[in-house]
Amino acid sequence: EHHEYSLAQLDEIMMLLHGIKPDSNNAVLEGQLVCYKYLLVHMIKVNEESTSKKAFLILNELILALKSKKESRRLAYDVLLAISTSLRSSELNNGDSDLQRLFTMVMGYLSSPSPHIVSGAIAALSLLIYTDADFCVEVPNLIPSVLVLLQNKAIEVIKASLGFVKVLVTSLQSEKLLGLQADIMTGILPMSSVTKHHFKGKVILIVEILIRKCGFDAIDLVTPEKYKEFVRSVEEV
Structure with a gap:
């Protein structure tokens, strides 16, 4: 309720929370994450350089x-959703920019050298766009930044990226997808020949959704020649 107090005592509170090791105690973990939620929302809203490092520490834990x-x-999913909802429903006129700041912070982890962290960041972005798919189109470079990770060598990163694309095409309205379908098809189609880890099946599902929402002719128009036979086979099925 009194975020000025929390921010004034931020170092002590962070030291206390960061020192808690919940292990298998879910009640302790839940309490820890809820405290992190309040702190992170306050930090994003005030947007001060002095708190940015601590904000990233919290986001890293999530x-x-x-x-x-x-x-x-x-x-963690519940807390991330609560953070997104708090920023979106902010009484301030710049609620959207607060939410965009959260997206941008999460996107910062996409350049991590750790596939584990990158896939976790993609999972966080997937959750955020599921709750507000239209808003994600307004976040600069969000979709291209995830699509390029389909070229990553790490299996868990590719898997997470395909999951993001599935959420994106499922959640967005057809008119919004029409402007993205070329980039999406270019990004996912190289995975259509990879049967390991169910990558091909995931690509087929995404193409099916795109065809249903945008129509076969629109999808065929942006499909590179070498993949046209594959896309036609999906359409026929």
């Missing part, structure tokens, strides 16, 4: 939790 065991993952 991303790691997204890649942990099932119960911790669920708690």
Whole structure:
């Protein structure tokens, strides 16, 4: 309720929270993540350079939790959604820029040398666009930054990126997809020949959704020649 107090005592609070090791105690983990949620929302809203490093420390904890065991993952998803909702429903007129700041912060982890962190960041972005797909189109370089990761060598990064694209095409309205379909098809089609890790099946599903939403002719128009036979086979099925 009194974020001025929290920010004034930020070093002490962060030291306390960061020192907690929940282990298998979900109640402790939930309390820790909820405290992180309040702090991160306050930090993003005030947008001060002095708190940015601590904000990234919190976000790092959330991303790691997204890649942990099932119960911790669920708690992290819930907290991330709550953060997004708080920023979107802000009484300030710049609520959208606060939310965009959150997207930008998460995107910063896409350049991490750790595939584990990168895939966690993509999972976070997938969740955020699922709740507000239209807004993601307004975030600069968000979609290209994830599509380029389909060329990554790490299996978990490719898997997470395909998951992001699936959420994107499922959540966006047809008119918004029409402007993105060329980039999406160019990004996913090289994976159509990879049967390992169900990559081909995931590509087929994405192409099916695109065909249903945009029509076969529109999709065929942006399909490179070498993949046209594959896309036609998906359409026929």
